[in-house]
């Protein structure tokens with residue numbers, strides 16, 4: 002792979018990767034661009050692809066494992082009108098796509114997926130530890146893994162936020178030239194960010210100021226990253242889309258959105274409860290449904306029918322780094338165990354057929 006340089010006309014609007022109070026990371030917490038590239042060079046059993054390049058000219062990697070299934074030449078919208086929507090994808094094995102680093106400072110998912118790739122390549126994760134149960138589960142699926150989508154942001158984002166406070170974290174956010182800090186969620190009033198009005202972009206976005214998570218308006222997708230995710234999801238006919246993020250509160254699976262098939266909402270509810278159970282936490286008795294916020298998960302579902310969920314891992318709380326990895330493994334296991342009990346995306350059932 003060629004040497005990489007960050008090419009962006011907005012380079013001066015990016016903060017550097019230091020942040021107050023962040024704990025030193027362990028050696029297996031590999032999240033810098035050069036470390037991601039090194040891990041990708043080790044891929045032998047999986048198939049490595051560069052699915053697009055970012056505006057900053059970094060590659061976006063995808064690594065896949067498991068065999069592909071034959072597909073009919075039909076898109077999902079057309080198949081939904083047919084008597085048998087499953088012609089779109091009768092996947093055997095089922096296909097799970099896992100993506101991380103859409104928001105580049107949210108490292109926990111990147112670490113989880115790089116460690117998963119190491120497990121699948123060598124039988125050991127980057128700590129040198131085995132996880133035979135997870136590896137066995139993976140053998141029942143085709144897996145498509147995007148360890149870090151927002152490579153532009155990753156080039157300057159910190160290695161971790163573990164031990165930081167919300168105030169420490171603030172310097173990563175966008176700042177207008179008049180000094181006003183744009184805070185989440187009010188910063189979502191911009192798409193893209195008003196680059197010429199900013200003194201600092203922050204690491205939430207790609208280098209042109211786009212939030213890839215929300216780049217999902219049909220017919221008007223702006224970023225190469227979002228386009229590549231949606232095209233890959235359709236090419237792979239994914240059954241399940243796992244979107245790894247990090248947050249400032251406790252780790253959680255975001256409840257299903259109103260904008261989905263009821264059957265998929267139930268599956269998200271079930272996986273959410275299975276994950277809570279693995280933490281020894283109380284499960285939800287009734288399905289919580291979040292508002293109708295649209296995002297790339299919704300777009301993946303529109304394109305493929307797949308069940309899609311967002312997993313938020315706690316970035317700030319000071320706790321052993323190993324625990325963070327365990328939460329990520331638990332989510333992967335919860336989804337894969339569920340998929341062995343019942344199909345993750347029974348497409349005829351989604352349409353009531």
Ligand SMILES: [Zn+2]
Nearest residue numbers: 104107246247
């Ligand atoms: Zn996020």
